[in-house]
Amino acid sequence: HVQLVESGGGSVQVGGSLRLSCAGYTSRTNVVAWFRQAPGKEREGVAAIFFTTGGHTYYANSVKGRFTISQDDAKNTVYLQMNTLIPEDTGMYSCAAERNPQLPRGTWFLEGTYKFWGQGTQVTVS
Numbered sequence: 349h350v351q352l353v354e355s356g357g358g359s360v361q362v363g364g365s366l367r368l369s370c371a372g373y374t375s376r377t378n379v380v381a382w383f384r385q386a387p388g389k390e391r392e393g394v395a396a397i398f399f400t401t402g403g404h405t406y407y408a409n410s411v412k413g414r415f416t417i418s419q420d421d422a423k424n425t426v427y428l429q430m431n432t433l434i435p436e437d438t439g440m441y442s443c444a445a446e447r448n449p450q451l452p453r454g455t456w457f458l459e460g461t462y463k464f465w466g467q468g469t470q471v472t473v474s
Contacts, residue, residue, distance in 0.1 A: 349464075350372060350373060350374055350377065350445050350447075350463075350464040351372045351464075352371070352372045352373070352443050352444070352445060352464055352465065352466035353370070353371050353372055353466055353467070354368060354369065354370050354371075354442065354443055354466045354467065354468060354469040355368070355369045355371070355469060356368040356369050356469060357441060357469030357471045358470075358471070358472070359472040359473075360433055360472070360473055361473070361474065362433065362434060362435065362473060362474070364433050364473070365429070365430060365431045365432075365433065366430045366433065366471060367427055367428070367429050367430070368427065368430065368441055368443075368469060368471075369425050369426075369427055370382070370425065370426045370427075370428075370443030370466060371423065371424060371425045372424060372425075372445075372466075373399075373424050373425075373426065373445050374424065376447045377399060377447055378398060378399060378446055378447055378448055378449050378451055379396055379397065379398045379399065379400075379445065379446050379451060379456065379461075379462075380396065380397055380399075380426040380443060380444070380445045381393055381394075381395065381396035381397075381443065381444050381445075381456055381457075381461075381462065382394040382395050382396070382417065382426075382428045382441055382442070382443050383441070383442050383443075383444060383459065384437075384440065384441045384442070385439050385440050385442075386436075386438055386439040387439075389439075391442075391459060392408065392457070393456060393457030393458070393459075394408050394415065394441070395407045395408065395411065395415055395416075395417040395428060396417065396456035396457070397417045397418070397419055397426060398453060399419065400449055403419060404453070405417050406453070406456045406457070408457065410436070411430075411437075414430065414431050414432045414433075415428060415429065415430050415431070416428070416429040416431075417429075426443060428441070428443075430471070433473045434473060436473075437471060437473050438471060438472050438473050439470075439471060440468045440469070440471075441468060441469050441470075441471050442465055442466050442467070442468040442469075443465070443466045444459075444461075444464060444465045444466070445462060445464040445465075446461055446462045446463055447463070
């Protein structure tokens with residue numbers, strides 16, 4: 349069983365930075381992703397990192413060049429470094445994990461891909 353715990357959210361001014369943490373993945377985890385949900389909008393995939401492919405990463409177009417996802421195996425933690433934040437980045441950020449080693453990488457942004465989810469951490473940019 350995988351229990352994910354997010355931290356690092358908060359309120360920040362436009363142009364600022366935050367680093368989110370997602371702790372709790374295991375040695376059997378294949379992929380960890382970050383999703384976000386803004387008020388009144390559907391949850392969307394933000395970034396993902398695949399462990400079995402040497403840390404291959406994927407990003408939503410809206411965050412490319414501003415966000416970076418990374419892993420620290422010593423701490424079983426995935427980070428999401430968010431720079432140059434804009435109001436459209438506001439939302440509840442949740443991390444998700446999946447073990448399936450055969451998971452097609454093209455499905456990284458789909459909610460149904462992931463079995464394990466954290467509770468989320470709020471990010472507000474104003």
